[in-house]
Amino acid sequence: MKYVDEFRDGKLARKLAKVIAREADDNRTYNLMEFCGGHTHAIFRYGVQDLMPENVKFVHGPGCPVCVLPIGRIDNAIALVEENDAILCTYGDMMRVPASGRKSLLKAKAAGADVRMVYSTQDALKLAREFPDKEVIFFAIGFETTTPPTAVAIKQAQAQGLKNFTVFCNHVLTPAAIQHILQSPEVREMGAVSIDGFLGPSHVSSVIGTEPYEFFAEEFQRPVVIAGFEPLDVMQSALMLIRQLNEGRSEVENEYTRVVTREGNLKAQALVAEVFELRREFEWRGLGMVPYSALSIKEEFAEFDAEVRFSVPKIVAYDVKGCECPSILRGVKKPTDCKLFGTVCTPENPMGSCMVSSEGACAAYWSYGRFRQPDVKGGKVIKLEKEAA
Amino acid sequence: MAAKRFPMKLNLKNGQVEMIHGSGGRAMAQLIEEVFVKHFSNELLEQGNDQALFAVDAGRMVMSCDGHVISPLFFPGGDIGSLSVHGTVNDVAMSGAKALYLSASFIIEEGYPLSDLNRIVESMAAAAKKADVMVVTGDTKVVERGKGDGVFITTTGVGVVPEGVHISGDKAQAGDVILVSGSMGDHGVAIMSSREGLEFETEILSDSAALNGLITEMVEAVPDIHCLRDPTRGGLATTLNEIAQQSNVGMQLIEDDVPVHEDVKAACELLGLDPMYVANEGKLICICAPEHADTLLKVMQNHEYGKNAAIIGNVVEDEHGFVQMETTFGGSRIVDWLAGEQLPRIC
Numbered sequence: 001m002k003y004v005d006e007f008r009d010g011k012l013a014r015k016l017a018k019v020i021a022r023e024a025d026d027n028r029t030y031n032l033m034e035f036c037g038g039h040t041h042a043i044f045r046y047g048v049q050d051l052m053p054e055n056v057k058f059v060h061g062p063g064c065p066v067c068v069l070p071i072g073r074i075d076n077a078i079a080l081v082e083e084n085d086a087i088l089c090t091y092g093d094m095m096r097v098p099a100s101g102r103k104s105l106l107k108a109k110a111a112g113a114d115v116r117m118v119y120s121t122q123d124a125l126k127l128a129r130e131f132p133d134k135e136v137i138f139f140a141i142g143f144e145t146t147t148p149p150t151a152v153a154i155k156q157a158q159a160q161g162l163k164n165f166t167v168f169c170n171h172v173l174t175p176a177a178i179q180h181i182l183q184s185p186e187v188r189e190m191g192a193v194s195i196d197g198f199l200g201p202s203h204v205s206s207v208i209g210t211e212p213y214e215f216f217a218e219e220f221q222r223p224v225v226i227a228g229f230e231p232l233d234v235m236q237s238a239l240m241l242i243r244q245l246n247e248g249r250s251e252v253e254n255e256y257t258r259v260v261t262r263e264g265n266l267k268a269q270a271l272v273a274e275v276f277e278l279r280r281e282f283e284w285r286g287l288g289m290v291p292y293s294a295l296s297i298k299e300e301f302a303e304f305d306a307e308v309r310f311s312v313p314k315i316v317a318y319d320v321k322g323c324e325c326p327s328i329l330r331g332v333k334k335p336t337d338c339k340l341f342g343t344v345c346t347p348e349n350p351m352g353s354c355m356v357s358s359e360g361a362c363a364a365y366w367s368y369g370r371f372r373q374p375d376v377k378g379g380k381v382i383k384l385e386k387e388a389a
Numbered sequence: 390m391a392a393k394r395f396p397m398k399l400n401l402k403n404g405q406v407e408m409i410h411g412s413g414g415r416a417m418a419q420l421i422e423e424v425f426v427k428h429f430s431n432e433l434l435e436q437g438n439d440q441a442l443f444a445v446d447a448g449r450m451v452m453s454c455d456g457h458v459i460s461p462l463f464f465p466g467g468d469i470g471s472l473s474v475h476g477t478v479n480d481v482a483m484s485g486a487k488a489l490y491l492s493a494s495f496i497i498e499e500g501y502p503l504s505d506l507n508r509i510v511e512s513m514a515a516a517a518k519k520a521d522v523m524v525v526t527g528d529t530k531v532v533e534r535g536k537g538d539g540v541f542i543t544t545t546g547v548g549v550v551p552e553g554v555h556i557s558g559d560k561a562q563a564g565d566v567i568l569v570s571g572s573m574g575d576h577g578v579a580i581m582s583s584r585e586g587l588e589f590e591t592e593i594l595s596d597s598a599a600l601n602g603l604i605t606e607m608v609e610a611v612p613d614i615h616c617l618r619d620p621t622r623g624g625l626a627t628t629l630n631e632i633a634q635q636s637n638v639g640m641q642l643i644e645d646d647v648p649v650h651e652d653v654k655a656a657c658e659l660l661g662l663d664p665m666y667v668a669n670e671g672k673l674i675c676i677c678a679p680e681h682a683d684t685l686l687k688v689m690q691n692h693e694y695g696k697n698a699a700i701i702g703n704v705v706e707d708e709h710g711f712v713q714m715e716t717t718f719g720g721s722r723i724v725d726w727l728a729g730e731q732l733p734r735i736c
Contacts (some may be wrong), residue, residue, distance in 0.1 A: 010717055017719075046717075047721045048718070048720055049716060049721015367725045368725070
């Protein structure tokens, strides 16, 4: 595949690994938080950690959109479809996320609710046109990447005069979350987690640009490198972070120059600003209430807002007892620190959200990396065997 | 004679299946005669009894059944008819057996066009002929509109295992070599490309094919094949995990050596899927002793259904039964069982 294979080249990876090993200072560790689930997925899918020196570690951040959505909002979505005899459409990953009472959208569907998986907001609009007598609710989730398409859909619905289309808006904002992590007591005061630098979001940044990160790189003295999602991007970005840390710099650098600019996609930003406004606060699973970290639909588009048209009560729901998703999402704990991991919580039967999506840290650990765990004996790592031979 | 029993022929152009065609009366007899018997025609079926009667040799037989519920019913490279033959013939043949006879049970939704049913049966008959098996008995049920999804077909196959052949999923042992007969993921991507709401243009055709001919040649060349299995639902990854568990071994694969079409890679990239988990309907996995690997590879590559065959890895000792893979990138990872359905990622 042109323009993809180039960024997965094993030879280049080995060269880059040598440079990283040479430049990383043996006398310190480098804890690099990759914000996005896309990075987490690439690290495990391609075995990037294998190519890094021991003292360069990836800390998995909260950037998986299904993982950070609080349970209460999923409960809301299930109630929306069940109580209003509506068609609820959403992106595939969302279907399996566990809600309260062992429910999920997939289980609601099996029980008769009309829940449909869509690939784009356009599919949801199409459903609204096809079923004019049904309420079609789009369960919108995601970071800045998926927000502009939702804005487009709302504007199109208005232009087409659709009366049966609404959006249950759960779009959240990346910079607010990163700032919140850095401000949390564990990171800031107690020093329990040391995060030395960030691999910044790639596709999010294609929309918002690199500028929004400048404030907290400066304020918190942590370097940020906007990193693409391919494995070579991740390695190159790690190298850029190591260099910044070695030189005592805390800047925003852009590794993903083939897509991201400093100012971002102005047209998309204008669209989002036209349709959405900031929520005063929004709950993130794992992070709690984060001020100004999410979007709601502006009043002038209220007729397309599911929270206005239907009753959407505020639901406070709790994680399964013992589930460490909240700590894992902040990088405070690893999946293997959780008692539920691999015992009662597996991808087939996820208890917490981090086990649901392949971008979630727990699912990635389970699917791609569990043979590395010291308590799992017998699984031989190919690379080690080869070296021995 | 048919004209006398049923003065008005079935309208195979514009007619549709009705409840009466499943009721056991003359209408059903006519449907059987003018659609099923017409295409499947063979002496065992034409005995006209509720069962097919045939002689058996001494030895070991295998039997396998497979229900087919695919959507859409017609897809690039095949349809539910040909698939229902290939699926069961392959399941029988993976034991090393010579597949002989099939049964076919149809559940048809009221209102289904007779022309489409006729096409399906025609395609099924052609697939059976090409695979050198006979459809010798069958059943037809019609369900009310809305209670089915067009047509469901369940086929059962029987075959005879040659002497000295003992192929089984629990026979993989450390040191064995793992081969595949061609590119992975073609069928799944072809189906997805034609699903409603997900149409995208690709030239990939389903690989749906009966592999009994290929297997006969493989078994003749090397009777001591350890395992054969077709990586259907769940793809290569899931099937290898099944064998690893059954044989209580681990596996090590080399990602670079697993054949995948560029188009399939691209479609998977777009949809957030992994070709290792995408279904195949005309490919097999073969596990054999290392000294037999080259012979089998050559036999496969010389056959029309094994042109892109490749050695993709080895069986290793591993009490956890992990299937691991050295990635193209140079790292390693576990290739786990498929969890749930492969859902597309969000961003």
